[in-house]
Amino acid sequence: MKKFALSLSVLGVAIAFAGPIRAAEISFAANTTGKNVEFLNKQLAIFEKETGNQVKLVTMPSSSSEQFSQYRLWLAAGNKDIDVYQTDVIWAPQLADQFIDLKDATKDVAGQFFPSIIASQTVNGRLVALPLFTDAPALFYRKDLLEKYGKLPPKTWDEMAAIAKDVQDKERQAGQKDLWGYVFQGNSYEGLTCNALEWVKSSGGGQIVEPDGTISINNEKAAAALERAKGWIGTISPPGVLAYQEEESRGVWQTGNAVFMRNWPYAYSLGNGSDSAVKGKFDVMTLPVAAAGDKPSSTLGGWNLAVSKYSEKQEAAIALVKFLASKDVQKARAIELSNLPTLTDLYDDKDVAAAQPFMPNWKPIFQDAVPRPSATAKVKYNEVSSKFWTAVHNTLSGSGSAAENLELLEADLTTLKGDAW
Numbered sequence: 001m002k003k004f005a006l007s008l009s010v011l012g013v014a015i016a017f018a019g020p021i022r023a024a025e026i027s028f029a030a031n032t033t034g035k036n037v038e039f040l041n042k043q044l045a046i047f048e049k050e051t052g053n054q055v056k057l058v059t060m061p062s063s064s065s066e067q068f069s070q071y072r073l074w075l076a077a078g079n080k081d082i083d084v085y086q087t088d089v090i091w092a093p094q095l096a097d098q099f100i101d102l103k104d105a106t107k108d109v110a111g112q113f114f115p116s117i118i119a120s121q122t123v124n125g126r127l128v129a130l131p132l133f134t135d136a137p138a139l140f141y142r143k144d145l146l147e148k149y150g151k152l153p154p155k156t157w158d159e160m161a162a163i164a165k166d167v168q169d170k171e172r173q174a175g176q177k178d179l180w181g182y183v184f185q186g187n188s189y190e191g192l193t194c195n196a197l198e199w200v201k202s203s204g205g206g207q208i209v210e211p212d213g214t215i216s217i218n219n220e221k222a223a224a225a226l227e228r229a230k231g232w233i234g235t236i237s238p239p240g241v242l243a244y245q246e247e248e249s250r251g252v253w254q255t256g257n258a259v260f261m262r263n264w265p266y267a268y269s270l271g272n273g274s275d276s277a278v279k280g281k282f283d284v285m286t287l288p289v290a291a292a293g294d295k296p297s298s299t300l301g302g303w304n305l306a307v308s309k310y311s312e313k314q315e316a317a318i319a320l321v322k323f324l325a326s327k328d329v330q331k332a333r334a335i336e337l338s339n340l341p342t343l344t345d346l347y348d349d350k351d352v353a354a355a356q357p358f359m360p361n362w363k364p365i366f367q368d369a370v371p372r373p374s375a376t377a378k379v380k381y382n383e384v385s386s387k388f389w390t391a392v393h394n395t396l397s398g399s400g401s402a403a404e405n406l407e408l409l410e411a412d413l414t415t416l417k418g419d420a421w
Helices: 008-018 036-051 064-076 089-098 115-120 143-148 157-173 190-201 220-230 239-243 246-254 266-271 314-324 327-337 344-348 350-355 359-367 374-396 402-417
Strands: 025-031 054-060 084-088 130-135 138-142 180-183 258-263 282-285 301-307
Touching (some): 025 036, 025 064, 025 314, 036 054, 036 314, 064 084, 064 089, 084 089, 138 266, 143 157, 143 282, 157 180, 157 220, 180 246, 190 220, 190 374, 220 402, 246 258, 246 266, 258 266, 266 327, 327 344, 327 350, 374 402
Parallel strands (some): 180 258
Antiparallel strands (some): 138 258, 138 282
């Protein structure tokens, strides 16, 4: 595979805005999902060789909720030990005051990024993080099994469930006792907020809290969407899915034990790895809808790079951020990890298209993705999401009906909102 590295002259342009930077030792906190750490270690070695700086990688849990909790503790304490943070797209409004403004430092490259993604990381006119890669989930499906039983890829959730059950039952009768129809992220954490938002939004049930601040989640369409998902547990989805995060879902899928999976783009390259039981046997498509005419709704995800205002090595930290978000590194990330670039030009790149043929077709999925209400709820978003995923998890696990749980959720969110978000 062709390797992409920044030459010294190119990197020189990236850090020229700040003039010469003395060699420094900086710390970078990043998550451990998939092969992110392995990839980062290779890129950090290049950065260190080109700049003379040294980077200590501080690995974080793959759970975004756990990662956020740790970040918030460090930043609240004014921790000087972490210089650069890998941040989720939803954290910008909540952590903005803890990060420096990157607008001036990145004015030479900011125009290369999707404007909407830059906007998602801009709070009160300050660019608090530079986009690293964007994300929007899709429905992964076993094309070999669908073809075997004469099935077409589903357009609605009910079609998906019916196909999943039929293929699951027939394959089990044929001897594959561990096969399940559908795996997703059902644990009580941020990932469940993403899944459930997709079920609700694609059913015409709104998006929890609307952009104007209206709490919209307590409605019949939202309740029906959650009851539909509840019906999957134990029929097409294993009971253990209520404890699954991204990696647990991928583990079942990649060992060949699921017909369908909802997951993020990173699972695509891993699913086609040499150690995968489903290599060459699957494809991806937009997530289903409740009924014809409804709009597919993938949750907007993505990860970014922020510099702590408590860092004593901000110039070197900014140089690292610009390096990791650069075209060459994003290209390598797209090819090796199937992460979606945040730079517009890379969707027309022949090398990216050759290595990840699905990627150009993913562009409209994330461009039409539904954002979580972090921009509306601001610093209260984490509580909004926690209350939502708890209500959803209670419903899925049989603790109260969807209607009952959403009514309680509406009351809780109303109290949380107070006079305004």
